[in-house]
Amino acid sequence: MATGEQIVELARTYLGLAYVWGGETPSGFDCSGLVEYVFGKNGIEVPRVSYDQINVGQSVQPNKLRAGDLVFFDTDKKKSGPDHVGIYIGGGKFIHAPKTGDVVKISSLSEGYYMDRWMGGRRVPGVSTSATSAALDGPAEEVAPHLDATELAETYGMSYAFFKSQPELWKKLNSAVEGQWSPAKFQAEVKNTKWWKTNSSTARQAQLLEKSDPATYKATMEGARAQAQAMAVQAGAILSAKNVEKLAKNMVTLGWEQAQVQNFLGQYIKFGADKTMGGIAGQAAKEIRKQAYDMGVSVTDQSILNNAQYLVRGLTTMEKVTGSMRAQAAGLYPAFADQIKAGASVQDLASPYVQVLAGELGLPATDVDAFSPKIKAAINRVGPDGKPSPLSLTDFVQQVRSDPAWRKTPTAGNQALTIGRQVLADMGLAS
Known part of the structure; x- marks a missing residue:
């Protein structure tokens, strides 16, 4: 166990060291190389690159950062994701190795450049606040940085990065900063925006998560994709990768429930090469064929497919399908109509x-x-x-x-x- 202060103290010893792309030793560091080396020297193993480092530990909001936390930025607009990382040292500042031609130095989170590119903070397992608190296993003292618009955004319940992604909300945030609106006034203004009115609560939360905690959002989407695939197999639906993504997105952002998922999957029920189907659809097709045979009724492959799709989508039931075939059989065999309607099968008759x-x-x-x-x-x-x-x-x-x-x-x-x-x-x- 190392303290955040120990992490910061070691990082400070490399101030002024020249940036070296791919560097991971005191002869020269790049941003993630500095993080890996400093944490490693304190007995804490972290991944080598920023894209993996952002998946370590737990998410930390900007106004809850403390010494030793990692801070991530998206500095390359051509490529989405956390391509830059630094070590938070307290007071709204962080130490990092910025870029080629620069040196390891301290910068402020309140600088416009980094505020505009903020992606998130992460607390690495194994880092405590101080030797005393670590020994007592007590709560860590949190140091709230002075982040101006960023801090205000968090106070209002949303991340600065998210406000930047929504022009309508970004305008509201700037007005709030300029006028120092109260949280109540700001929330009332946000609820009156088109964004708020056209997105459900689930959709708003998903959008916030995507911008404020991309690592958690990524994990949530991965779980939704796996669930979507499993539900497709269970239903007998054949989904392309694009449709798996679409279903997963709707499950996460729109909070789709079982009925909505089944209705979506029913549209992709198809026959395999051998004219069979899997999952619930396959069981339905087998039962439809059996009932049709018992009733002396001929059914086409298209009719079986249509009914299997409707069953999966919840638009009909097997009782209704059977009832329809029984009525058809009564019309085809009028001499036995009464017995058929009473439950007798044509094959038995x-x-x-x-x-x-x-x-x-x-x-x-x-x-x-x-x-x-x-x-x-x-x-x-x-x-x-x-x-x-x-x-x-x-x-x-x-x-x-x-x-x-x-x-x-x-x-x-x-x-x-x-x-x-x-x-x-x-x-x-x-x-």
Whole structure:
């Protein structure tokens, strides 16, 4: 455990040392090299570059900084992210290695250049305020820097960096600094802006987090992306990287709940190369096919896809889908409409005909069902009066036996032998 004062004391010994790009030793430092070296000499390991250093420890607001904290800036507008880092020394100042041609020196956070490029502060694990407080394990004394607009922004509940990113709010902040508005007046002015009125509370918080604590925002987005991917797999949705990002963004910035996520995912339910689907959609497709078969109803792939999408999106239920197919079956098989509406399946109603057809033609029962043309015609027969009148099983047997295919079956051969023996017996030629 090292104190912030010890970190600062060692950093001060390198004041005036020339900046060296990529430098990480007392022969020359760049900004993150100075941080890595000073902390390392105090027994605290930190990553080598500023883009990784900003992920260390916990976020610290500008008015809560204390000696030994790290301060980050975005000095290269061509590349987003924390490309510069320094060590806070108290009193609104920090020590750093600025750039080629410069030396390790102390600068002020209130300078316009650094105020405009502020990204965030981080408290590194293992750094205490003083030897005394570290020994007592007591609360660290916080030194509030005099940051003018930055401090005022934090007082009003938002980061300076965020105000800079929103022209409408930036104008309000400048007016507040100039007029020294009270927090109540400033908050009232902010709530009257277009930004406030057109963004939900969740959206505002996400935007604030993105600018004031980019490391935490980055971690939040990573978690949302992983969750979005998992929910897509569970639903059976096929998402491109762009749509995963879009969904994650909406979950974080808009606070999308389960129903909104499912509605989004339902739009991306698709068949795979083998005409199958995964997840909830795949289970729904399997159930739809089964129900359609039981009801003697034909369904297209497009109908299955549409219903699977609607089910995932919460726009329909399996009960409604089944009810629709049952109503369709009642229309297709009017002679059995009442039984179908009462819960009977067409396959069960056609079972006696299936047994006759399979038995007479010597077919496996699994090869015959209500979709077989002969059975479908028999149960959909219309009587002389024009009303539904299914063929009786006796008549169905005779109809099957009139089929040329029946004459080639063992059943037909055995019947012919039986009739032949009977004729011979009647003629007294056989006993």
